[in-house]
Amino acid sequence: MDVYLPIANLSVNGLWIVALGGLTGILSGLFGVGGGFLTTPLLIFYGIPPTVAAASASTQVTGASVTGVLAHGGRGGVDYRMGAVMVAGGVIGSGFGALLFRFFRAIGQIDVVISALYVILLGTIGMLMAREAVQTLRGTANAQAARRRHHPLVASLPMRWRFYRSGLYISPLAPLVVGVAVGILTMLMGVGGGFILVPAMLYILGMSANVVVGTSLYNILFVTMATTMMHSLTTKAVDIVLVFLLLVGSVTGAQIGSQIAVKAKPEILRLILAAIVLMVAFRMFLGLFYQPDEIYTLYPL
Amino acid sequence: MLLLLAFAFALMGQRDPILVPEVSQHEVQVRQGFTGTELLLFGAVLDPQGRAAGSDYDIVVVLKGPSEPVRLREKERFAGVWINAASSDFRSVPSYFAVASSRPIGEIVDEKTAAIYEFGTDYIQLSPSGVIDPDEQARFKAGLVDLKTRQELYKQDFGGVQISEQVLYQSRISLPSNVSTGTYTAETFAVRDGRVIASALAEVEVRKVGFERLVAESSQEWSLIYGLLAVALSVGMGWAAGRLFALI
Numbered sequence: 001m002d003v004y005l006p007i008a009n010l011s012v013n014g015l016w017i018v019a020l021g022g023l024t025g026i027l028s029g030l031f032g033v034g035g036g037f038l039t040t041p042l043l044i045f046y047g048i049p050p051t052v053a054a055a056s057a058s059t060q061v062t063g064a065s066v067t068g069v070l071a072h073g074g075r076g077g078v079d080y081r082m083g084a085v086m087v088a089g090g091v092i093g094s095g096f097g098a099l100l101f102r103f104f105r106a107i108g109q110i111d112v113v114i115s116a117l118y119v120i121l122l123g124t125i126g127m128l129m130a131r132e133a134v135q136t137l138r139g140t141a142n143a144q145a146a147r148r149r150h151h152p153l154v155a156s157l158p159m160r161w162r163f164y165r166s167g168l169y170i171s172p173l174a175p176l177v178v179g180v181a182v183g184i185l186t187m188l189m190g191v192g193g194g195f196i197l198v199p200a201m202l203y204i205l206g207m208s209a210n211v212v213v214g215t216s217l218y219n220i221l222f223v224t225m226a227t228t229m230m231h232s233l234t235t236k237a238v239d240i241v242l243v244f245l246l247l248v249g250s251v252t253g254a255q256i257g258s259q260i261a262v263k264a265k266p267e268i269l270r271l272i273l274a275a276i277v278l279m280v281a282f283r284m285f286l287g288l289f290y291q292p293d294e295i296y297t298l299y300p301l
Numbered sequence: 302m303l304l305l306l307a308f309a310f311a312l313m314g315q316r317d318p319i320l321v322p323e324v325s326q327h328e329v330q331v332r333q334g335f336t337g338t339e340l341l342l343f344g345a346v347l348d349p350q351g352r353a354a355g356s357d358y359d360i361v362v363v364l365k366g367p368s369e370p371v372r373l374r375e376k377e378r379f380a381g382v383w384i385n386a387a388s389s390d391f392r393s394v395p396s397y398f399a400v401a402s403s404r405p406i407g408e409i410v411d412e413k414t415a416a417i418y419e420f421g422t423d424y425i426q427l428s429p430s431g432v433i434d435p436d437e438q439a440r441f442k443a444g445l446v447d448l449k450t451r452q453e454l455y456k457q458d459f460g461g462v463q464i465s466e467q468v469l470y471q472s473r474i475s476l477p478s479n480v481s482t483g484t485y486t487a488e489t490f491a492v493r494d495g496r497v498i499a500s501a502l503a504e505v506e507v508r509k510v511g512f513e514r515l516v517a518e519s520s521q522e523w524s525l526i527y528g529l530l531a532v533a534l535s536v537g538m539g540w541a542a543g544r545l546f547a548l549i
Contacts, residue, residue, distance in 0.1 A: 002334055002335075002336045003333065003334070004331065004332070004333055004334060004335040004336075004478065004513060006509060006512075006513040006514075006516040006517045007516065007517065007520055009479055009481070010478050010479040011334075011335055011336045011337070011478030011479075059531050059532070059534075059535050060535060062532060062535040062536060062539070063534075063535030063536065063538050063539035064539060065539070066535075066536050066539030066540050066543065067539050067540070067542060067543035070540070070543050071543070108372075108374045108385040108388060109384060109385055111385075112382070112383075112384045112385065116382075225532050225536075228528055228531050228532050228535075229525075229528040229529070229532065231528070232520070232524045232525070232527050232528025232531065233524050233525065233528060236520050236521060236524055238520065238527070238528065238531050240516055240520075240527070240530070240531050240534065241516065243531060243534065243535060244534065244538075247534070247535055247538045247539070248538075251538050251539050251541075251542035251543075252542065254539075254542070255542060255543075255546040288382050288383060289381055289382060289383070290383075291378075291383065292376055292383050294376075294448060295375060295376050295444060296373055296374065296375055296376075296441075296444035296445060296447070296448050297373070297374050297376070297385070297448075298371050298372075298373055298394075298445070298448065299371060299372045299373075299374065300369060300370070300371055300372075301369075301370040301371055301372050301390065
């Protein structure tokens with residue numbers, strides 16, 4: 001089924017795009033991550049221009065996270081106060097991200113920056129997740145026991161607020177900074193940032209585990225909305241036809257994923273996610289060091 | 302067409318051949334399901350007396366898309382990592398370029414003439430600016446042409462023009478789906494004894510129509526509304542899917 005993408009300016013096989021959306025949808029349903037980290041590189045690999053891929057993937061993540069937010073919100077799994085602070089940070093961050101995007105594009109290093117970010121972030125997080133999953137599977141996770149506490153640096157910040165659902169009494173500056181960082185990454189990498197947010201919430205802020213996934217999705221929902229707007233206004237690279245195709249797959253996939261998630265063992269799931277994340281990181285890593293297919297790239301002036 | 306005919310007849314007095322070019326379609330519509338198209342460039346070539354003259358002349362057709370200024374960046378290995386290093390600007394790079402001829406160009410004209418009339422992807426005039434060094438210039442140009450060739454946007458087909466019954470010539474040129482929109486020019490040249498002795502021009506308009514045009518234009522001109530619509534679409538679809546699956 002050939003579909004012409006009016007912004008990307010080329011014709012693609014629509015079924016492939018739907019299947020790709022479905023795959024990332026299953027991931028988001030299973031693990032509570034947006035799946036953007038997989039969509040963007042795969043779209044680029046398929047031949048979609050990188051800017052269009054990043055912009056459209058972030059729009060798709062919005063759709064994939066709506067369902068999750070509704071589900072978690074119903075169970076009281078979203079700390080709206082914490083979420084709102086992070087979203088505020090995320091919006092600021094996506095503004096910064098847009099400036100950085102422009103800057104790196106102007107000096108011609110945007111693709112290198114994106115690849116390097118992928119390698120560093122996905123590599124680190126994939127490794128951490130894999131280690132933790134293996135430890136739990138072997139039953140050697142001893143650190144699990146102690147009550148989760150936030151990073152000492154967070155405690156030293158002034159002006160404390162109460163976040164009841166997270167069980168925290170900390171300065172709003174901490175989640176704000178986390179939000180800004182994720183916002184920047186969302187804009188640059190076309191990812192929702194769930195794979196960074198979840199560990200940050202657990203290990204830096206020390207939020208209670210039952211609100212982490214819901215609040216993360218809540219944040220992703222609004223930050224990807226903001227980045228879609230940023231991209232529409234600055235790069236003008238959101239391809240609504242591409243978004244539609246991705247969404248058809250991903251909203252369906254998300255439902256299937258959450259069905260599986262109920263039945264499967266969480267440690268196994270995390271190990272699989274870690275493996276996927278590491279594979280993407282490794283592929284990107286090779287891309288940096290191997291001679292690229294294209295030595296020359298064109299930029300319209 | 303009339304103009305071209307008039308032009309062709311005006312040349313008659315100089316004992317030049319008459320060239321009557323035509324293109325199978327003057328408008329290429331880029332709409333949903335567009336996977337590229339094939340243009341048929343055809344026409345008739347007659348000698349000044351109005352007789353069939355196909356055996357006396359070689360025919361070269363050049364189809365060119367709208368030009369745009371671009372910056373070409375070159376990747377280099379830096380501390381093991383491939384990053385963009387040098388760059389060069391070109392002021393007029395045709396977004397599309399295809400040339401076809403009845404015989405290999407080398408047998409028809411000399412290199413100088415080929416360069417003047419852009420007979421071949423090696424001879425495209427790109428108006429480079431910035432880098433002055435000729436070697437570097439040539440390297441960048443070769444890189445650009447190679448890139449565009451692999452995107453199927455630049456092509457040359459020597460032998461792609463068939464001349465039948467000594468009077469009708471025709472050439473098929475394919476446009477891939479990733480072509481830019483704009484006005485394309487199809488130029489036909491009649492060559493004899495290494496000299497271009499007649500040329501004629503036809504135009505092809507490539508444009509997005511219908512929904513594709515609406516999307517492309519609104520993303521540029523009403524980007525705020527376009528962005529809001531994109532957000533609404535994704536939220537709406539996510540929400541609808543949630544409700545739908547809750548029913549099942």
